[in-house]
Amino acid sequence: MALALQQLINGLTLGAVYGLIAIGYTMVYGIIGMINFAHGDIYMVSAFIAVTVFTLLATFSISSIPLSLLLVLLVAVLFTSVYGWTVERIAYRPLRGSTRLAPLISAIGMSIFLQNMVQLTQGARVKPIAPVLVGGIDLLTIDGFTVRLAYSQILIVFVTIALMAGFTWLITQTSFGRQQRSCEQDRTMTALLGINVDRTISLTFMLGAALAAVAGVMVTVYYGVVDFFIGFVAGIKAFTAAVLGGIGSLPGAMLGGLLIGLIEAFWAAYLSAEYKDVATFSILILVLMFRPSGLLGRPEVEKV
Amino acid sequence: MNKHILAAGFSLLSLAATNVYADLLVAIAGPMTGQYASAGDQIRKGAEMAIADINAKGGVLGQKLKLEIGDDACDPKQAVSVANTMVNKKIVFMHGHWCSSSTIPASDVYNEAQIPMATVSTNPQVTERGLKNIFRIMGRDDQQGLIAGSFLAEHFKGKKIAVVDDKSAYGKGLADEIAKAMEAKGVRPALRESITAGEKDYSGLVSKLKSAGVEVIAFGGYHTEVALILRQAQQAGLKLMVMGGDTMTNSELVTAAGPAADNVLFTFAPDPRKSPAAAGVVKKFRDAKVEPEGYVMYAYAAMQLFAEAATKAKSTKYQDMEKALREGSFDTVIGKLSFDAKGDNKLPGFMVYQWKGGQYDYVKK
Numbered sequence: 001m002a003l004a005l006q007q008l009i010n011g012l013t014l015g016a017v018y019g020l021i022a023i024g025y026t027m028v029y030g031i032i033g034m035i036n037f038a039h040g041d042i043y044m045v046s047a048f049i050a051v052t053v054f055t056l057l058a059t060f061s062i063s064s065i066p067l068s069l070l071l072v073l074l075v076a077v078l079f080t081s082v083y084g085w086t087v088e089r090i091a092y093r094p095l096r097g098s099t100r101l102a103p104l105i106s107a108i109g110m111s112i113f114l115q116n117m118v119q120l121t122q123g124a125r126v127k128p129i130a131p132v133l134v135g136g137i138d139l140l141t142i143d144g145f146t147v148r149l150a151y152s153q154i155l156i157v158f159v160t161i162a163l164m165a166g167f168t169w170l171i172t173q174t175s176f177g178r179q180q181r182s183c184e185q186d187r188t189m190t191a192l193l194g195i196n197v198d199r200t201i202s203l204t205f206m207l208g209a210a211l212a213a214v215a216g217v218m219v220t221v222y223y224g225v226v227d228f229f230i231g232f233v234a235g236i237k238a239f240t241a242a243v244l245g246g247i248g249s250l251p252g253a254m255l256g257g258l259l260i261g262l263i264e265a266f267w268a269a270y271l272s273a274e275y276k277d278v279a280t281f282s283i284l285i286l287v288l289m290f291r292p293s294g295l296l297g298r299p300e301v302e303k304v
Numbered sequence: 305m306n307k308h309i310l311a312a313g314f315s316l317l318s319l320a321a322t323n324v325y326a327d328l329l330v331a332i333a334g335p336m337t338g339q340y341a342s343a344g345d346q347i348r349k350g351a352e353m354a355i356a357d358i359n360a361k362g363g364v365l366g367q368k369l370k371l372e373i374g375d376d377a378c379d380p381k382q383a384v385s386v387a388n389t390m391v392n393k394k395i396v397f398m399h400g401h402w403c404s405s406s407t408i409p410a411s412d413v414y415n416e417a418q419i420p421m422a423t424v425s426t427n428p429q430v431t432e433r434g435l436k437n438i439f440r441i442m443g444r445d446d447q448q449g450l451i452a453g454s455f456l457a458e459h460f461k462g463k464k465i466a467v468v469d470d471k472s473a474y475g476k477g478l479a480d481e482i483a484k485a486m487e488a489k490g491v492r493p494a495l496r497e498s499i500t501a502g503e504k505d506y507s508g509l510v511s512k513l514k515s516a517g518v519e520v521i522a523f524g525g526y527h528t529e530v531a532l533i534l535r536q537a538q539q540a541g542l543k544l545m546v547m548g549g550d551t552m553t554n555s556e557l558v559t560a561a562g563p564a565a566d567n568v569l570f571t572f573a574p575d576p577r578k579s580p581a582a583a584g585v586v587k588k589f590r591d592a593k594v595e596p597e598g599y600v601m602y603a604y605a606a607m608q609l610f611a612e613a614a615t616k617a618k619s620t621k622y623q624d625m626e627k628a629l630r631e632g633s634f635d636t637v638i639g640k641l642s643f644d645a646k647g648d649n650k651l652p653g654f655m656v657y658q659w660k661g662g663q664y665d666y667v668k669k
Contacts, residue, residue, distance in 0.1 A: 003515045006540075010507040116337070124341030126528060128560045136539070145515050150539050223504050224535055225560045227528070229339045233502055268508025269515075274471065274498035276508070 002142035007265040013153045013222070015261020016160035020215035021238035022245070022253035023167070024208030030184050030248040031204050032096070034103045038087055038110035040235015041118075042209050046080040046216030047226040048118055054129045054220070065133065069155075069221070076213045084209025085202055087114075093198065111231070118228040126227040133221055152222045163214060164254060170207075171250065180204060184248075237280075244284050246297020255295060259283075327370035328363070328620060330355070330610055331390050332603060333400030333410070338377030339502055340526060342556050343402055348373060349594050350603025351399060353585075364611045365620070376410070378403040387413035395419060396620040399606035402599070404430060405473035411438050418622035420613075420629060422606040424599055426550060427477045431646040437622070439629055439647045441602060441609065441638065442550065445474070447653040448571045449481020452547050455569070455656050455667075456482070456522055457489035460545070466495035466518040468509070470525030475501075478549045479524030486522070494518055501525060506533045510540050520545040527552050530568060531560035538564050545569065550654075553598040558662050569667065571654040573638070576601040582637040605636035612636075 021043050028036045053072045062068050091106045136150035171177040179200045182190045191197045219234075220226055237260060245256030260280055267279045287295060332351045336344040355369045363369055372395055374386035383406035390398060391413060398419055401407040404427030414421050415435045423430060424442040431440050456465055465486065469479035476498070483493050495516055499509055510533065513521065523530055523546050530546055537544040545567045552570035561568070576582050577596055585604060589596040596604075612635070614620050617628035633642035642650045657664045 003511055006511045006514075007508065010505075010511065014505050014507070119337060119341065124337065124345060125556050126342075126531070126560045128531075128562070131562070138541070144517070146541060148539075148541050152539075219504065223532065224562075225504075225532060227339060229502065230504060233504070264505070265508050269511050272497065273500075273506075273509050273512070277500060 002145040002147050003269055006147045007269045009149055009153060011262035011265030013156050014265060015258035016156050017215050017219055018238050018241045018260055019254040019257025020160060020211050021234060022241040022257045023250060024212050025239050025242040026247050026250060026253040027204050027208050031180060031201055037107040038114060039212060040231035041111045041114035042080060042083055043212040043216045043234055044228060044231030045083055045114060045118060046076045046213035047220050047230060048122060049076045049079050050217040050220040051127045051129050051226055073217050076217050077210045080209045080213035081206040084205040088202055088205040115228055126225050128225050131224055156218045156222060159214060159218060240284055243294055244287055246294025249296045252294055252296035326367060328367045329372050329393055329395045330369050330397045331372040331374060331395040333374035333376055333386050333398065334402035335378040336373060336375035339528060340378050342554060343599060346599040347603040350600035351607055353589060354604040354607035358607060358611050364614045376401050376406045378406055380405050380409050383410040384413060391417040397610040399603060403474060411435055420622065420625045422609055424602050427473050431648050436626060439643050440649050441606060441641060443573055443653040444648060445478045446481050448549055449478055450485045451654045451656065452522060452571045453482040453485020454489055456547055457486050457491040460520050463520055464494040464518045465520045465522060466497060466513055467493040467522045468497045468499060470501040470529055471498050472501060475525035482522040499529065501529055504532060506536050510536045510542060514540060514542045522547045524549065527554045527557040531557050534561045534564040555597055558659060565659045568659045570657050572657055574655050576638040579639065585637045601637050605638040608636040609634050609641055
């Protein structure tokens with residue numbers, strides 16, 4: 001019982017991070033129909049920016065936790081959005097209108113480029129930071145097992161909820177949200193109506209990168225260690241989350257992320273950590289067999 | 305027209321270049337990129353220094369050594385393609401690879417091309433396949449596991465010990481050997497688990513250990529995972545001791561795990577930095593701002609081994625080299641190296657170390 005509660009907490013935290021990254025995949029897919037494989041590496045870059053800023057703040061001896069967290073978030077979101085914009089501008093925009101495969105390959109190339117760039121400039125060694133948020137609340141003890149809710153976990157869950165709420169508002173209520181949704185439906189028609197499609201796509205990439213940046217900062221606070229390779233695994237898991245939830249659907253991405261986080265947490269605790277990923281991907285296959293467009297995805301209607 | 309002259313000029317130049325610098329190509333291969341790139345970095349630094357020193361003394365058989373670097377990222381498939389590239393470049397000696405899972409498939413390629421190799425990979429299978437070209441300058445996992453397992457059984461009596469591995473050839477091999485040695489001493493592992501290397505979240509494993517009341521884990525795998533497990537155990541309020549293998553020598557463990565690294569015990573060959581014969585080389589590394597930890601000295605020793613063997617054989621031909629390596633004994637910075645019929649090192653095996661405040665030292669019995 002205590003173990004289940006602990007794993008529920010761990011799984012939700014992990015799932016929230018996957019969900020935040022998954023939104024970047026799903027938004028880009030929704031708007032231009034490509035999988036941005038460099039997204040995981042954008043997240044990795046943001047984690048490095050977070051480490052750099054944390055280290056800088058430490059040298060200026062700014063020790064207030066809320067202030068430093070806020071600063072780090074701000075800087076990371078800012079710089080990472082610029083990365084998101086640049087990647088789109090360099091690697092994807094010139095290929096718009098070519099075959100579907102071209103931007104996909106370009107994305108894989110961008111992913112390798114970002115990884116190697118960080119490895120060469122930052123070194124291959126892992127970058128640790130001193131623990132930022134230490135400790136937690138001991139919820140209850142059953143049979144000698146103490147369920148602990150770490151402060152960093154509370155932070156991750158709350159930030160994710162706040163971001164999701166803000167995001168839903170942005171997409172459903174604002175004029176940018178309307179522009180984005182209309183680009184999703186028909187890019188030519190949107191352009192005819194006087195909306196700058198390229199700008200909307202660029203902004204979408206920046207928003208996706210900003211969410212990945214938040215995830216990167218959260219992971220840095222939670223695990224305290226980053227290296228240039230973290231984008232790969234996180235990217236694959238988040239991509240899976242996006243597909244599981246229904247690629248193109250924002251709530252779907254979050255749901256997929258949470259599901260994968262929970263499956264991993266419970267499988268690792270009750271069955272074997274060894275087959276954790278096998279379980280995750282088997283469930284993905286099962287879901288796709290019965291619901292090919294994912295849990296919350298709408299099937300694409302082919303108009304003749 | 306001009307282009308043709310230029311082209312002809314360049315080809316002449318390149319011809320001239322190959323004729324004048326008939327260097328001996330020696331190679332290293334290992335994870336220069338990927339998540340274990342810091343080990344590749346150690347190997348490269350050690351080999352570069354050794355080659356500079358050997359060349360400063362006039363090279364080998366009157367020829368200068370030139371280093372080729374192969375990057376396998378600890379991926380067995382990439383390791384084979386690195387091996388093929390190296391064979392095409394006509395290297396005369398290979399130090400590598402690093403991950404056992406890379407060394408095993410790559411060694412078949414070198415064997416076929418008749419290139420002698422010295423490796424630090426510890427999986428028993430590396431030398432158990434009857435290949436004549438492979439020489440191991442490190443101990444074996446079965447020796448390492450025996451020492452680690454008996455140490456755990458003797459020093460942590462009555463505590464619950466879990467055995468965890470990362471599913472790699474090295475990690476699983478070592479974990480199996482530790483479990484075997486523990487059972488031979490009458491201690492049953494409380495849990496046997498595997499994790500996926502390269503992930504960041506091991507909270508599932510930590511919760512499981514916590515609910516089973518485990519206080520000590522024997523870990524077969526690499527330092528990056530140990531650091532994360534320790535940090536997450538601390539966050540979950542679990543005090544954990546870890547017994548690992550030779551990969552825990554990496555000081556990255558300390559930067560990543562913080563003070564929790566003091567809970568890490570590991571087995572490694574006797575520290576070459578402590579030997580008086582190596583003092584000069586150790587100083588040279590430190591002057592160059594390289595701490596000769598982990599595999600740095602082993603890479604240096606591998607190059608010394610090649611230089612001495614080639615000098616003894618008076619040739620770099622495979623048959624002569626193999627004979628010289630098999631029969632001779634060589635003075636290197638890691639001690640006197642000589643090999644048995646399988647190619648295993650005759651040096652005494654492993655010691656138990658513990659990290660303390662960023663340094664590792666022998667555990668006092």
